[in-house]
Amino acid sequence: MPTHRAQLKSQEGRWIRPALIAMALLFLALFLLMPLAAVFVEAFRRGIGAYVQTFTDPYAHSAIRLTLLVALMTIPVNLLFGVAAAWAIARFEFRGKGVLLTLIDLPFAVSPVIAGLMFVLLFGLHGLLGPWLLERDIQIIFAVPGIVLATLFVTFPFIARELIPLMQSQGSEEELAALSLGANGWQIFWKVTLPNIKWGLLYGIILCNARAMGEFGAVSVVSGHIRGQTNTMPLHIEILYNEYDFVGAFAMASLLTLLALVTLVVKSVVEWKSNKEHAHTEIGVLQ
Amino acid sequence: MTDGKDSDTMPGITLYSRNAARTTQRNILPGFGLTLGYTLVYLSLIVLIPLAAISLAAVKIEPGQFWAAISDPRVVASYRLSFIAALAAAAINTIFGLLTAWVLVRYRFAGRKLLDAMVDLPFALPTAVAGIALTTMYAPTGWIGRLLAPLGIQIAFAPLGIVVALTFIGLPFVVRTVQPVLEDLGTETEETAASLGASRIQTFTRVIFPELLPSLLTGFALAFARALGEYGSVVFISGNMPMRTEIAPLLIMTKLEQYDYAGATAIAMVMLVLSFLLLLAINLLQRWATRSRQ
Numbered sequence A: 001m002p003t004h005r006a007q008l009k010s011q012e013g014r015w016i017r018p019a020l021i022a023m024a025l026l027f028l029a030l031f032l033l034m035p036l037a038a039v040f041v042e043a044f045r046r047g048i049g050a051y052v053q054t055f056t057d058p059y060a061h062s063a064i065r066l067t068l069l070v071a072l073m074t075i076p077v078n079l080l081f082g083v084a085a086a087w088a089i090a091r092f093e094f095r096g097k098g099v100l101l102t103l104i105d106l107p108f109a110v111s112p113v114i115a116g117l118m119f120v121l122l123f124g125l126h127g128l129l130g131p132w133l134l135e136r137d138i139q140i141i142f143a144v145p146g147i148v149l150a151t152l153f154v155t156f157p158f159i160a161r162e163l164i165p166l167m168q169s170q171g172s173e174e175e176l177a178a179l180s181l182g183a184n185g186w187q188i189f190w191k192v193t194l195p196n197i198k199w200g201l202l203y204g205i206i207l208c209n210a211r212a213m214g215e216f217g218a219v220s221v222v223s224g225h226i227r228g229q230t231n232t233m234p235l236h237i238e239i240l241y242n243e244y245d246f247v248g249a250f251a252m253a254s255l256l257t258l259l260a261l262v263t264l265v266v267k268s269v270v271e272w273k274s275n276k277e278h279a280h281t282e283i284g285v286l287q
Numbered sequence B: 001m002t003d004g005k006d007s008d009t010m011p012g013i014t015l016y017s018r019n020a021a022r023t024t025q026r027n028i029l030p031g032f033g034l035t036l037g038y039t040l041v042y043l044s045l046i047v048l049i050p051l052a053a054i055s056l057a058a059v060k061i062e063p064g065q066f067w068a069a070i071s072d073p074r075v076v077a078s079y080r081l082s083f084i085a086a087l088a089a090a091a092i093n094t095i096f097g098l099l100t101a102w103v104l105v106r107y108r109f110a111g112r113k114l115l116d117a118m119v120d121l122p123f124a125l126p127t128a129v130a131g132i133a134l135t136t137m138y139a140p141t142g143w144i145g146r147l148l149a150p151l152g153i154q155i156a157f158a159p160l161g162i163v164v165a166l167t168f169i170g171l172p173f174v175v176r177t178v179q180p181v182l183e184d185l186g187t188e189t190e191e192t193a194a195s196l197g198a199s200r201i202q203t204f205t206r207v208i209f210p211e212l213l214p215s216l217l218t219g220f221a222l223a224f225a226r227a228l229g230e231y232g233s234v235v236f237i238s239g240n241m242p243m244r245t246e247i248a249p250l251l252i253m254t255k256l257e258q259y260d261y262a263g264a265t266a267i268a269m270v271m272l273v274l275s276f277l278l279l280l281a282i283n284l285l286q287r288w289a290t291r292s293r294q
Helices: A004-011 A015-042 A047-056 A058-091 A097-109 A110-123 A130-135 A144-155 A158-170 A172-178 A185-214 A218-222 A233-242 A248-287 B004-006 B015-025 B032-060 B065-070 B072-107 B113-120 B127-138 B145-151 B158-186 B188-195 B200-229 B231-237 B248-257 B260-292
Strands: none
Touching: A004 B065, A015 A248, A015 B072, A015 B158, A047 A058, A047 A248, A047 B200, A058 A097, A058 A144, A058 A158, A058 A185, A058 A233, A058 A248, A058 B032, A097 A144, A097 A158, A097 B032, A097 B113, A097 B200, A097 B260, A110 A144, A110 A218, A110 B032, A110 B200, A110 B260, A144 A185, A144 A218, A144 B032, A158 A185, A158 B145, A172 A185, A185 A233, A185 A248, A218 B248, A233 A248, A233 B127, A233 B231, A248 B113, A248 B231, B004 B072, B032 B260, B065 B072, B065 B260, B072 B113, B072 B158, B072 B200, B072 B248, B127 B158, B127 B231, B158 B200, B158 B231, B188 B200, B188 B231, B200 B260, B231 B248, B248 B260
């Protein structure tokens, strides 16, 4: 913090500071707080009874069940990939690392609708593998496997992206020390690496989960929108909304909004924890 | 403390190479072959093979048919709308993102920490939820639409609504790219400039702004790239009128529903190429931003 005198010299006039704060608050209130409030106001527009009533619909149940199933299948697969990619990239030097990092980022740059289209072109009836799959009576598009594949693509970078910079900044001194003391690869990973990256890992998982449960565009292309079978929560919201069942749509949306808020809380806790640990290790290095 | 900030930025905006020097020549640790091999196999299965599939499908389309598909007036109108709306939203986010980052880093006020955490909401909130919430707010009967309707301003079911949805979607990018740079910047150079007689405006434009420029541009490009491909939030608020409020991803969806796979593929291929060029530009910008921070 600068001294009081220097602060006086290098700061805005008396009225500029509150004006800037007010403008930023207005912007954030308009774009963040009001949509958030709108979800709950609309969901409870006809009272708590009507809100609870919407969850007795069997289609709502099957949408929630499918969304949980897709997230449960997506997270472990992307978790394994994220840890493997982070270990290879953050601990070793090899040619083409820059290209590999760009390729890991690729799904961020692809429109979700195009992501879905790619899987239709691969596994759909008129796709490359379509006839082969038809012969064997395997359905991927307009079925659960297609939804899982599209979600895997869309959430592909999340955990890797969280772990790579974290492991790069930590360096590998501790792991090398463990190695010199005779630990094997698994022991190093479980006893040294994992405790160091646990908070980043947790945040990566919860972010991947939020996106997996909330993905709309990619899943919309491959789902086929069969009620009770291939409708996820976001797709069910769309159907209810288009049928003018606003309470139903916003009630379902309120569950996903709560999930988003939990995600933000976890992020804040993780940030706080890792900052605390980081400050701790910095002091350790100084001594 | 500021170093730790690198690891908690959101995906898509993390800078990798800052501490790369620390990790060179660590080849004695085990597991390189296994982890790199698994990474490459999984990357191929989930990302590269689907990308190859769409490229193959695009190559199989006759050039004449391909050109006819992408030069159709309805398609051209959707490209133009997607491009302009994404550009407008990214510009709004650049201005207000800089303002938000500035206020969050430099000023102390009640509720600052809460707002800081809330900035990431658009990353965590499903796009369909954002779509219906914004539509409800900006429809002629909604909280904000009701105020604007007497003035003759229509937002929902008009091109402006698309800009509103895309602004929401891209809101965190500029804030989260500028914020760590502003935190690292400190106030010493500003105090020097001030003590040499520079006015506050001069200090901002000559000392602070040049330092922030690489991260501002990176944030702009990320918000633009994200907005260009967005679908979920826009379909609810735009009204989806051909030639007027139909974005390119929606048109791909429409073609697919009509089983016009060639048409959908052609439109998608043009967007993919544009997205990859943007990704390249973002990579170069991030390299520039990293260099100028060291």
